[in-house]
Amino acid sequence: MTDNEWTKILGWPGYRVYRSEINETSKRLRLWVRRKRGNRLLVCSGCGKRVRKIVDTYEREVRDLPWSQYVATVVIELHRVRCPDCGIKAEKVEQLPSKAPFSKRFEEAVGLACESAAVRRVARQFGLAASTVRAIDVRYLKRWAAGRRKPALRQMGVDEIYLGKSQKFLTVVSNLATGEPLWFGRERKKETLDGFLEQHLSEFQRSAIRAACVDMWEPFRQSIEQWAPNCQIVYDKFHVMQHAGAAVDEVRRAEFFRKGGAAREVVKGKRWLLLSRWVHLNTQKKRQLNQLFALNRRILKAYLLKESLDRLWSYTYEGAMLRYLQSWIDQLRWQRLKPLEKLAQMLLDHLEGILNYCRTKVPMGVVEAVNGNIKTLLRRGRGYRDLNYLLLKAQRLAATKTQFLVFQKAA
Numbered sequence: 001m002t003d004n005e006w007t008k009i010l011g012w013p014g015y016r017v018y019r020s021e022i023n024e025t026s027k028r029l030r031l032w033v034r035r036k037r038g039n040r041l042l043v044c045s046g047c048g049k050r051v052r053k054i055v056d057t058y059e060r061e062v063r064d065l066p067w068s069q070y071v072a073t074v075v076i077e078l079h080r081v082r083c084p085d086c087g088i089k090a091e092k093v094e095q096l097p098s099k100a101p102f103s104k105r106f107e108e109a110v111g112l113a114c115e116s117a118a119v120r121r122v123a124r125q126f127g128l129a130a131s132t133v134r135a136i137d138v139r140y141l142k143r144w145a146a147g148r149r150k151p152a153l154r155q156m157g158v159d160e161i162y163l164g165k166s167q168k169f170l171t172v173v174s175n176l177a178t179g180e181p182l183w184f185g186r187e188r189k190k191e192t193l194d195g196f197l198e199q200h201l202s203e204f205q206r207s208a209i210r211a212a213c214v215d216m217w218e219p220f221r222q223s224i225e226q227w228a229p230n231c232q233i234v235y236d237k238f239h240v241m242q243h244a245g246a247a248v249d250e251v252r253r254a255e256f257f258r259k260g261g262a263a264r265e266v267v268k269g270k271r272w273l274l275l276s277r278w279v280h281l282n283t284q285k286k287r288q289l290n291q292l293f294a295l296n297r298r299i300l301k302a303y304l305l306k307e308s309l310d311r312l313w314s315y316t317y318e319g320a321m322l323r324y325l326q327s328w329i330d331q332l333r334w335q336r337l338k339p340l341e342k343l344a345q346m347l348l349d350h351l352e353g354i355l356n357y358c359r360t361k362v363p364m365g366v367v368e369a370v371n372g373n374i375k376t377l378l379r380r381g382r383g384y385r386d387l388n389y390l391l392l393k394a395q396r397l398a399a400t401k402t403q404f405l406v407f408q409k410a411a
């Protein structure tokens, strides 16, 4: 094959192949490239300005996309330049985005693969170490994040995710309009959310926030009231129903300890069934739940109350919503369901924020979706000790899903 043909197939704009080497036993292909004669425009990697003075010439070897069964590396002739502003610097080359030994398009292929497969699998596919794949993915995501427009924040979601015993809670702030997470913070204190509102937003941006979907958690309310004066707090369905689920589970556990023998076996391990909505269960699961209910009327009652609380958000007039809530609380009388009575008190204590759902229109289910995406990533990845990586990953996931939806609508 002639150098001309190598150049054509390699397809690096502005560069030509002047030497090639094939190793058939190790299945390796090496190509040496330098600038084409017409490509003389040198750019400083420090400031991005055009420079003329070349100080010296050197070579760098990077891995590029594979050629059939061959692992391909490209040896590039590079120049160090003298920039009037930055001094002596390396020239900027499109295919060399970082100091790592990979071409840009190779990193893009790895990054793209990481969108649909776990790091370990991508590492095996490309014959790289898992840590290398992770580093490439981070750079790929950072380049993507740097090059896109960020939509304004008008309605935000604040949620907490439980990471486990050692790391405890992660506070997640998201943009409800785009369904993308904006920021992660350790723990779930007032100072945590302060950290976002105070340091990541300007005063103008803070005053532009109109609504926030949050959990009934005092520190978050305090932080929002201090920093975002125009923001209405909405206690959304997702968060309230989480508390309802926890209350039902508390009833289940109490009954488990109250009963003995065979009855215990029926109550045991039904936690997830009780948290699920009836309409989402298949016949077998419904039968299991009915078995549990036949044995224990108190669990049945708690479950039905949780199911009916769900309807609270079907009202759009606050008077009707309030009436429904009142009748829901009335049903608790004489039931001796302490955890649900506690929940009722909590709802009354946060009544304004619950009724705000009727006053401020916020999209339903976004906080839940963001939460779900992050949990999926955590389940799939495990290696997210770097929170910034997890955030970039979740943002990309949200953005590509949105793009997909937009595409579907257009079609």
Ligand SMILES: [Zn+2]
Pocket (backbone or CB within 6 Å): 044, 045, 046, 047, 048, 049, 083, 084, 085, 086, 087, 089
């Ligand atoms: Zn410069």
